[in-house]
Amino acid sequence: MSDENSSCCNLTGSEPTATRSSAPMWIIVVTLSLLFFGGLYLDSHSGWFDAKVYAPYNSAEKLEVFQPKSGTAAAMARGKGLYEGVCGICHGSDGAGKAGQAPTLAASEWVTAISFNRLAHIPLAGVNGPMKVAGKDWNMAMAAMGAALPDDDLAAVLTYIRTSWGNNASAVTADDIKKIRAEIGRSPQAYTVEQLKVLPE
Amino acid sequence: MKTGFSVFAAAFIALGLSWCGLVYAPIQQLGGTKQTVVLQSSDKWPMQRTGDATLGLQVYRANACAACHTVQIRQTGVVHTLSITDLGVHKAVDFKAFMTSLMAVPELMKCSNSIVGSLNQWNGSVPKLLFSGEESAMVSMLGDKLKAVGVKTEARVETTGADIARGWGLRQSVAADYLYDTPVQLGSLRAGPDLANLGVRAPDVNWQLQHLYAPRSVVKSSTMPAFRYLFSVRKVGAQPAPDALALSKAFAPSAGFEVVPTAEARQLAAYLTSLKANVPLYEAPFTPITATK
Amino acid sequence: MNPTENNTVCPNELDASCRVPLLALFGGAAMWLVLSLALGLAAVMTFHQPDLFADCSFLTYGRAQAAANDLLLYGFTIPAALGVMLWIFSRLSQAPLALPMVPVVAANLWHLGVLIGTVAILIGESTGHPWLEYPRAAAVLLFAAFMLIAVTAVATFGARLNRELYPSHWFLFAALLWFAWSYSTANLFLVSHQPPRGVVQAVIGWWLANNLLFVWLALVGIGIAFYFLPKIAGQPLASSGYTLFGFLTLMFFGTWCGIPQGAPVPAWLPTVSAFGALLSVIPVIALGIVAKKTVCGAKVSCLGGTFCFMKFGVLSFVVSSLLYVSEFCPRYSRVLDFTWFNFGVTQWQLLGFATMILCGAIYEILPRVMARDLPFPKLAKLNFFLIAGGTLLFVIPLLIGGLEQGIKLRGANIPFADASAVALKFLRISTTGQLLVLLGALCLLLNVLVMTMQWKLGLVKSVIAAVTAPLKTPEVKS
Secondary structure (H helix, E strand, O other): OOHHHHHHHHOOOOOOOEOOOOOOHHHHHHHHHHHHHHHHHHHHHOHHHOOOOOOOOOOHHHHHHOOOOOOHHHHHHHHHHHHHHHOHHHHOOOOOOEOOOEOOOOOOHHHHOOOOHHHHHHHHHOEEEEEEEOOEEEEEEEOOOOOOOOHHHHHHHHHHHHHOOOOOOOOOOHHHHHHHHHHHOOOOOOEOHHHHHHOOO | OOOHHHHHHHHHHHHHHHHHHHHHHHHHHHOOOOOEEOOOOOOEEOOOOOHHHHHHHHHHHHOOHHHOOOOOOOOOEEEEEEEEEEOOOOOHHHHHHHHHHHOOOHHHHOOHHHHHHHOOOOOOOOOEEEEEEOOHHHHHHHHHHHHHOOOEEEEEEEEEOHHHHOOOOOOOOOHHHHOOOOOOOOOOOOOOOOOOOHHHHOOOHHHHHHHHHOHHHHOOOOOOOOOHHHEEEEEOOOOOOOOOOOOOOOOOOOOOEEEEEOHHHHHHHHHHHOOOOOOOEOOEOOOOOOOOO | OOOOOOOOOOHHHHHHHHHHHHHHHHHHHHHHHHHHHHHHHHHHHHHHOOOOOOOOHHHOHHHHHHHHHHHHHHHHHHHHHHHHHHHHHHHHHOOOOOOOHHHHHHHHHHHHHHHHHHHHHHHOOOOOOOOOOOOHHHHHHHHHHHHHHHHHHHHHHHOOOOOOOOHHHHHHHHHHHHHHHHHHHHHHHHOOOOOOOOOHHHHHHHHHHHHHHHHHHHHHHHHHHHHHHHHHHOOOEOOHHHHHHHHHHHHHHHOOOOOOOOOOOOOHHHHHHHHHHHHHHHHHHHHHHHHHHHHOOOOOOOOOOHHHHHHHHHHHHHHHHHHHHHOOOHHHHHHHOOOHHHHHHHHHHHHHHHHHHHHHHHHHHHHHHHOOOOOOHHHHHHHHHHHHHHHHHHHHHHHHHHHHHHHHHHOOOOOHHHHHHHHHHHHHHHHHHHHHHHHHHHHHHHHHHHHHHHHHHHHHHHHHHHHHOOOOOOOOOO
């Protein structure tokens, strides 16, 4: 007869039973020690459940360390974002200005001057009165749009406009802005062109 | 376990704990994610896809492309790097000696050997990688010292990993990348290359269509099945259709016929070319390479 | 026929009460097993001949492989396991199956759901979530059918005369809750009108896949094996306390695995999974040791019988589970992720462990339930060698090929084509293994189908005999 029948005869109808004995101590000890070492691993690698911490960063502090500091590349990206939020509305995202609103920044001698001193005064204090920009005459009033920006943000914006759209002037640092702000004082009057031309180059 | 109830209770608690930890908690933490911002910029991330690309995700799902392709980059590490971009008035020949003297300070001692060693036989070409490691203090200190003597340097944060070295992406994929995907098609097998940054690697829609119709006509060693049923072969009319595929002889249909993509193929190609992950985010930072204007 | 038992309830009655539900479950399951393996074979042909199904959208690799995977899990493993569970509960309770028509209805609902789901995948209506591709309609049918069978199982369990629980009770009873909760949660979140946004869908999918393919398979597989192994060996189960330890650690630790280490999710999720995986080694080892001790010293010759199926199954459980948890070690996952290794381990769990144990159980149960011998006992033995050998031939080249592929993918200057090519070499061997497994499944299908037809023929004959028998003339009242 087939194996099924012979194994059938082995089973004299009794269902299987289990011996009553407990788990050996060694496996309980191993489990507890694995729990401990696993806990250490969780502590060191989980970033403590922070939503922004991804492996290979093991903690929020390590993630912070690796954020790129302001180098020229980073400042460019930052300056662009800030420019488009603050200045681009009137001066255009392509820096070409808008007729009746704001003069061009691209190929503007005010922007590309070797010294940024006169340029920096404009967003910090404002400018009004007749002004010649890139061969065109303008007679509008600009408020101190950059006065509310912190030093490094304004520096990033000025660096951006001095190096974009064909402009090729030097960068502006936060320290420079800080010095100029200290010179101007708290609530300066808007400059006229004559007053700007008096400023040192 | 003495009673059915105790078995039920044990199972309930065990599964309940993992439900809380692996279902409920992630939904709370990640389920309400909104758009985030690209690092050091005001650009939003991710951008919504075009209509065709959104439909293309459904074509991707229906044809189970995720069975062979993944859409996730992994990253094994991140380093600070410092490179020389302009030697200024210094010359390459005496730069090595100069660096040795510069690095004779206790904080820079430990990597002075490797940095000075890397300057052996350096012919002065820039950019030259000086240091690559995890300590940012090293980078800023060395950078400042070199700036003080007129040497221009660039400090960058760079990602490391096999996927990144292979050019499949610039940083690891994070939750923000999948915000608008329904369903999320991460994939679990790389029988074909990863697609997370495909829109940057292969942005040409026509290439995608040709690859779908006859993979071996554009990639000789490909084992990808041909998806001819996403295209229709029909008689050429008075003029060839503007979107007919330009196929080489071995793969072209018989004379007088042309291969035209169906709407599904176009949607799929639009989706594939929309796959991009090339911007740094707070949770996956790196220094992007900005194009000079 | 079974020898007369000493118990008050004749096992023939218990077995007879299970007959129709089990036939409904096992018959469909055997058919789905064959279909799953055939579709899997068709799918893998794409790698040997890429243009084979270029014009046929139904059999493109992604659809065919997804359909094959789901057919293996939902079409064969779950209904077969539920059938065996019902029989074991009936036997352990020494009570006939409660509510006998309910599981028959449930079996038909289940198979209908599987049919709808499979067709949906092949025409492109899958949900896109791995192991959860069946659309809402099919998922609802599956869940309803499962709940009906669960009700029957609980009723049978509750009808037991001897209130003491045997270890298999724990595993199988817990498995009822386990599937119901994980499957319903995953479907409610993922296969719904408003799934949660973003990568959390993948997290829930991984949670479900782990709970089904690792924990649930272990619960039913070990529960069934721990019933048959002592019974066939004629020795008691080695230790109930040890088994309890294994049962509790399997449930509490095993359920936390699942999140791959390189996943695009915050770091705590893969870390928690790695922790769970490390601890999951404990129940695998513990249950393996209990099985070894139970079998040790048994004087039963095997030769492809149920004992062999069970022993191979438990061995596969230990090996495949250890390989599975090793995938969650960050160092290994860097090499093994996204290679054929994952696929190989899953197939080992499904075919080497679950299918073997279920086939052995079916061969043990069917002759008792049908009160007749297997029509092809030699094919049943051949079944063992075909599936066992076929599974090893299928899976081991995939594991090695996956490892090689992973190593090559780590080297950024090795072209991608080389990594794929090395895997293809191993795929050729593994396809041969798949063919052997398919032949083994055909043996099972033949046995089950012919047995069903013989029984139905017998029924028809007895109905015809009853209908054509001469009527007794009524006594004339004087």
